[in-house]
Amino acid sequence: MRIEARPTPSHTMRYLSPLLALGLTLTTGAAIFAALGKAPLASLHAFFIEPISTVYGLSELFVKVTPLLLCATGLTLCFRAKVWNIGAEGQFVFGALIAGAVSLQLADYQGFWVLPVVIASGVLAGMAWAGIAAILLTRFRAHEILTTIMLNYIAIQLLLWSVHGPLKSPSGYNFPESELFSPQTLLPTLWGQYRVTIAILIALLMLAVVWTVLNRTLLGYQTRVMGENRQAARFAGFNGNRLIWILLLFSGGMAGMAGVSEVNGPVGQLTTNLALGYGYTAIIIVFMGRMHPLGVLLASLLLGLTYLGGENAQMTLGLPKSITGVFQGLLLFFLLACDFLISHRIVLAPIRSQPPNLSNTPVREVTRS
Amino acid sequence: MGATASRRLELVGITKAYPGCIANDGVEMTVKPGEIHALVGENGAGKSTLMKIIYGVVKPDAGQLIWNDRETLIEGPAHARRLGMGMVFQHFSLFQTLTVTENIALYLPRQEYGSLRRLRDRILSVGEAYGLDINPDRHVHTLSVGEQQRVEIVRCLLQEIQLLILDEPTAVLTPGEVTHLVKVLKQLAREGCSILFISHKLEEVRTLCDRATILRGGRVTGNCIPAETTSEQLSRMMLGDDLHIEKSMGVGAPGDDRLSLEGVSVSPGGAFAIALHNIDLTLRAGEITGIAGVAGNGQDELVDLINGELPPDAGKLLLDSRDMTAEGVLARRRAGLATVHADRLGRGSIGAMSLTENRLLTAYVTDSDAHGFLHWRPLTERTRELIQHYQVKASGPDDTAASLSGGNLQKFIIGREIAQAPKVLVCFYPTWGVDVGSANRIHVELARLRDEGTAILILTEDLDELYLLCDRVGAICGGQLSPLKPGNEVSMETLGQWMAGTFGASQTQGGQHAH
Numbered sequence: 001m002r003i004e005a006r007p008t009p010s011h012t013m014r015y016l017s018p019l020l021a022l023g024l025t026l027t028t029g030a031a032i033f034a035a036l037g038k039a040p041l042a043s044l045h046a047f048f049i050e051p052i053s054t055v056y057g058l059s060e061l062f063v064k065v066t067p068l069l070l071c072a073t074g075l076t077l078c079f080r081a082k083v084w085n086i087g088a089e090g091q092f093v094f095g096a097l098i099a100g101a102v103s104l105q106l107a108d109y110q111g112f113w114v115l116p117v118v119i120a121s122g123v124l125a126g127m128a129w130a131g132i133a134a135i136l137l138t139r140f141r142a143h144e145i146l147t148t149i150m151l152n153y154i155a156i157q158l159l160l161w162s163v164h165g166p167l168k169s170p171s172g173y174n175f176p177e178s179e180l181f182s183p184q185t186l187l188p189t190l191w192g193q194y195r196v197t198i199a200i201l202i203a204l205l206m207l208a209v210v211w212t213v214l215n216r217t218l219l220g221y222q223t224r225v226m227g228e229n230r231q232a233a234r235f236a237g238f239n240g241n242r243l244i245w246i247l248l249l250f251s252g253g254m255a256g257m258a259g260v261s262e263v264n265g266p267v268g269q270l271t272t273n274l275a276l277g278y279g280y281t282a283i284i285i286v287f288m289g290r291m292h293p294l295g296v297l298l299a300s301l302l303l304g305l306t307y308l309g310g311e312n313a314q315m316t317l318g319l320p321k322s323i324t325g326v327f328q329g330l331l332l333f334f335l336l337a338c339d340f341l342i343s344h345r346i347v348l349a350p351i352r353s354q355p356p357n358l359s360n361t362p363v364r365e366v367t368r369s
Numbered sequence: 370m371g372a373t374a375s376r377r378l379e380l381v382g383i384t385k386a387y388p389g390c391i392a393n394d395g396v397e398m399t400v401k402p403g404e405i406h407a408l409v410g411e412n413g414a415g416k417s418t419l420m421k422i423i424y425g426v427v428k429p430d431a432g433q434l435i436w437n438d439r440e441t442l443i444e445g446p447a448h449a450r451r452l453g454m455g456m457v458f459q460h461f462s463l464f465q466t467l468t469v470t471e472n473i474a475l476y477l478p479r480q481e482y483g484s485l486r487r488l489r490d491r492i493l494s495v496g497e498a499y500g501l502d503i504n505p506d507r508h509v510h511t512l513s514v515g516e517q518q519r520v521e522i523v524r525c526l527l528q529e530i531q532l533l534i535l536d537e538p539t540a541v542l543t544p545g546e547v548t549h550l551v552k553v554l555k556q557l558a559r560e561g562c563s564i565l566f567i568s569h570k571l572e573e574v575r576t577l578c579d580r581a582t583i584l585r586g587g588r589v590t591g592n593c594i595p596a597e598t599t600s601e602q603l604s605r606m607m608l609g610d611d612l613h614i615e616k617s618m619g620v621g622a623p624g625d626d627r628l629s630l631e632g633v634s635v636s637p638g639g640a641f642a643i644a645l646h647n648i649d650l651t652l653r654a655g656e657i658t659g660i661a662g663v664a665g666n667g668q669d670e671l672v673d674l675i676n677g678e679l680p681p682d683a684g685k686l687l688l689d690s691r692d693m694t695a696e697g698v699l700a701r702r703r704a705g706l707a708t709v710h711a712d713r714l715g716r717g718s719i720g721a722m723s724l725t726e727n728r729l730l731t732a733y734v735t736d737s738d739a740h741g742f743l744h745w746r747p748l749t750e751r752t753r754e755l756i757q758h759y760q761v762k763a764s765g766p767d768d769t770a771a772s773l774s775g776g777n778l779q780k781f782i783i784g785r786e787i788a789q790a791p792k793v794l795v796c797f798y799p800t801w802g803v804d805v806g807s808a809n810r811i812h813v814e815l816a817r818l819r820d821e822g823t824a825i826l827i828l829t830e831d832l833d834e835l836y837l838l839c840d841r842v843g844a845i846c847g848g849q850l851s852p853l854k855p856g857n858e859v860s861m862e863t864l865g866q867w868m869a870g871t872f873g874a875s876q877t878q879g880g881q882h883a884h
Contacts, residue, residue: 218743225726231712232715235708237702
């Protein structure tokens with residue numbers, strides 16, 4: 001058995017790889033449960049099926065999917081251009097922080113304009129946070145992976161400082177939390193007693209917008225060209241800096257909206273643990289979804305389920321909540337490993353024999369300097 | 370040199386298939402001791418694969434290789450070298466930051482060269498014996514392409530060599546350097562070393578080689594003694610009977626100035642980039658201007674400069690009498706400039722995208738609506754027309770650029786630019802790596818565009834192409850441009866001198882390898 005390069009990347013493997021990765025994740029997950037002394041199949045059931053076996057459970061899935069999908073929608077466009085914004089987490093936190101601060105300021109105001117102002121402030125804050133990375137990248141060529149990661153930590157520290165200091169609730173027994181937001185600043189829920197807000201509709205709408213931009217507009221075309229071949233984009237005269245600005249501001253705005261969907265949705269106040277890693281999980285979602293809007297939607301459902309499953313596992317199996325991170329990590333790990341099979345294949349044949357048509361060994365210009 | 374065998378190398382039924390194509394199909398060939406043997410064929414005929422099989426880089430699916438009358442299985446390049454083969458690739462395998470001696474030491478087993486000092490002496494003596502003048506202490510990046518080739522050849526000569534394989538060795542040389550190389554090869558052959566000379570330049574093969582094997586589509590289509598065969602017969606074996614080659618391209622009728630560079634200078638962008646010095650160049654409507662030159666003498670920078678990717682430090686660029694020095698690529702394209710880059714897959718196209726999307730890469734200037742939306746149906750239709758008109762071999766507009774052969778992709782790219790009816794067209798290596806039939810088709814299209822009043826600039830290494838197409842010719846060397854004169858007033862010798870950097874009174878000898 002040996003591994004060799006494929007002459008052309010496999011189209012089938014591109015879409016099969018996430019499913020293969022899911023299968024491997026479930027198998028390994030079962031093994032982990034067994035090693036922890038739990039019944040593997042029952043545990044998997046508790047993790048992946050039980051949480052969504054009720055209508056309430058399903059509605060909670062969409063509560064989790066809302067911020068994930070908002071972040072992932074923005075990143076989809078960014079990553080297609082190979083602009084690696086790893087900072088959705090920070091843009092999420094900063095958006096939530098500013099939207100929260102504005103909500104507290106507007107606590108005593110009534111009127112139809114209050115909620116739009118809150119939403120706009122969160123979106124603009126996310127854009128501003130991504131804008132810092134855009135300036136650093138376009139003016140100083142500072143790589144966006146480094147700057148956006150560093151900005152994540154800064155945003156989280158700002159949030160901690162705010163809820164320990166200026167935004168701390170005077171009536172909160174000195175807990176690091178803000179006051180609860182007034183009802184008119186909160187996003188309306190969709191129906192009944194469920195916590196799903198209208199933000200999920202915004203996420204779905206924006207996903208459709210991203211699909212249209214990518215496939216039907218010059219901007220989307222330029223984004224894709226930039227991701228495939230930057231030199232060609234430059235040669236053709238595309239304005240690379242302008243594209244970087246648009247993409248980073250868009251994904252920052254989407255992450256900011258995700259922040260709003262969380263604090264002005266199910267949470268309803270500023271707390272120290274708003275950063276649950278949605279911005280990072282969104283990266284896994286985009287890769288899992290093959291940077292395609294439909295795939296991103298499916299992947300966000302799956303990754304949203306890992307949050308719910310973790311919570312359920314904590315309650316019914318007595319496992320720590322960090323099992324969520326284990327499953328997400330496994331998924332990404334196996335996905336990257338399986339993606340190797342897009343460009344390579346495994347051949348079940350001894351190395352010596354040379355069957356025709358299969359002998360395209362990756363010997364290419366070995367003597368080049 | 371070497372054992373006396375009746376056959377130095379014989380190939381019997383060599384077959385090698387890659388998924389989707391048979392590169393070599395039952396190839397038979399015999400090379401005698403002391404013979405200069407040409408392997409002739411179009412791009413894609415299977416020459417490179419065959420050569421890699423001989424040198425052990427690629428293993429054949431079937432067939433025998435007989436080395437000095439004994440059947441041999443070549444295990445790899447190291448084994449091939451031990452047997453007495455040497456190979457000079459088209460793209461040199463030298464480390465730019467090391468000296469000549471260090472580079473050669475890396476190639477030889479330690480016990481063979483002893484110490485660096487002894488190796489240095491051997492390099493000097495071999496160089497002297499064959500008139501291959503190189504300074505062993507210089508760093509490779511300071512050498513011209515011709516000198517780097519000499520290093521590669523000397524490296525092969527340091528061992529007991531019985532067969533020297535050269536892959537398109539003259540493609541990167543000036544005419545003067547070619548003459549010198551021919552002399553060296555003839556001396557080697559007299560001493561008994563066989564030479565396998567891979568080329569598609571028929572004149573060269575006819576003057577140099579004792580025998581020739583012609584490949585087409587992976588099969589041997591002929592064996593001949595080139596000196597007794599006409600170029601027509603040779604090219605028929607190479608291309609098949611049905612190919613019609615247009616030989617006359619007519620002449621241009623120069624009109625108004627379209628593009629002018631006035632005293633433009635550019636400082637080098639990186640360690641291996643070339644500075645452009647005080648370039649004056651005017652392109653006129655209805656005229657083709659040609660610039661010859663060995664690769665890496667400022668062609669890339671000149672093309673980037675005109676295209677608008679490289680801002681000049683000094684001087685002016687006028688497009689249709691408008692000062693566009695400070696404008697970028699898009700503004701220049703809107704003003705009627707089109708560029709065909711030498712780097713087809715790196716810059717001129719996106720391999721993974723469809724031909725429709727690749728057409729849009731430069732057609733986007735005119736082909737999106739006012740709101741920035743794209744309408745794929747008309748775009749696909751226009752691409753289909755382009756494919757038909759330029760006889761691009763593709764199954765349709767949805768084919769990816771990477772799936773096209775080099776020649777077909779080049780036809781597509783040039784067609785894409787011509788379809789925009791540019792006022793100025795810059796073609797960097799218009800037919801590099803393109804088969805003769807496609808090259809001819811491209812030449813005809815360029816001549817037609819000239820007749821319609823476009824100002825055309827061609828940068829090429831192929832002097833036949835230059836004289837065939839261009840009304841005015843010149844050369845670039847070390848970032849300086851020679852005078853431009855009508856083609857019939859510039860002899861091949863003069864052009865060769867220009868390519869080596871000797872032009873005008875102000876030019877010193879030192880400019881020759883200004884890296």
